[in-house]
Amino acid sequence: MTAEQTGLVLGEDGLSRPQWASVHEDLREYYDTEWGMPVRTERGVFERLSLEGFQSGLSWATILRRRDGFRRAFAGFDPDEVAGFGAAKVERLLGDASIIRHRGKIEATISNARATIALRSMDGLGRVGELGAGSTLADLVWSYRPAETPRPACAADVPTTSPESVALAKELRRHGFRFVGPTTMFALMEAIGIVDTHLLGSHRRGSSGLWPA
Template identity: 80%
Template sequence: MADGLVLGPDGLHRPAWASVHEDLRHYYDTEWGLPVRDEHGVFERLALEGFQSGLSWATILRRREGFRRAFAGFEIEVVADFGPEDVERLLHDEGIIRHRGKIEATISNARATIALRDLDGLGPRGELGPGADLADLVWSHRPERTPMPATAQDVPTTSAESIALAKELKRHGFRFVGPTTMFALMEALGVVDTHLLGSHRRGSSQVWTQDGSPA
């Protein structure tokens, strides 16, 4: 291991967390940190990050298809219509994390996502005009520069932007959206790039350059 990276059998450098199992390597190589800008995609990842709180990402990743089946493919309107009987059904679904608070938060967050669409403007000063949605709100918290971590210890767990995003989402009724969870969401969506320097994925989002400036 050099500079916090692990050299894989394919000759590519990855962080330790992405070098343990093939499913994590595949997720790191093909999805994590690539830009997701559509409302549906952002909602799914918001839900999964909420379920991940207090757990490992591997635990969530290996149940991802179970979550998709349980939550109707994360179709926002369908999840928003879930009622008490659906909560009880999900509490008995072994394909997901059976946590009542997180299940109820996902349903509540679907309703909050729909409610955002009807506002005249999003953001503290309404800077995102009519027609803005959850994805626009999340991406509006993109920083001016992204971190430049050389080791895992250099990767932040929160930022001024993730704190602001958490505050804004809570203001609109979202739950399980603390600053740490929101920073993890921003990493997953490509809003920030925390690939370690020297990783073969650094700068791959085309949102950020290798040196941390906007692409």
């Protein structure tokens, strides 16, 4: 396939990246160092889940360029801190230009922090029960890692959902999470390394160490 057919762009550094990661330096840096690398901590997964929720209907560049603002506004995405946000804090966040000022998404992030805490003490309830008491959001999300990962040769081959992302979305909604649809959960799974959707030919293919190149 030609570069036009694959959607890969050869950078001045001689490395191939997808079109979306070749437009601006901050996107290249994110692609080269973060996207698709394993994130397994509760706080790390909660942050990525929250940011994916805020991205809904927007570009990732819009979210990435506000990430520092999001981290300040949401206490470094510490679920215990965010769970304590009340109505007054929501109103302050709605006036914070360093984040996306969307009431539904802000309130969902707070609600999701509370659901994240609740997961720790659940036992005998579906997937969480299978994992055992004391399991975290990260444990639950990673339990949906598939047996195989996509191997996209071009951008058109990259899926937007999977059976696992559909099942994960359903399970999270059952536990009270919001803004966690199948497409958003597949994007989360891509971002934290659960699947590898780097294009074949990208210099990042297989970089997580979890999947063969």
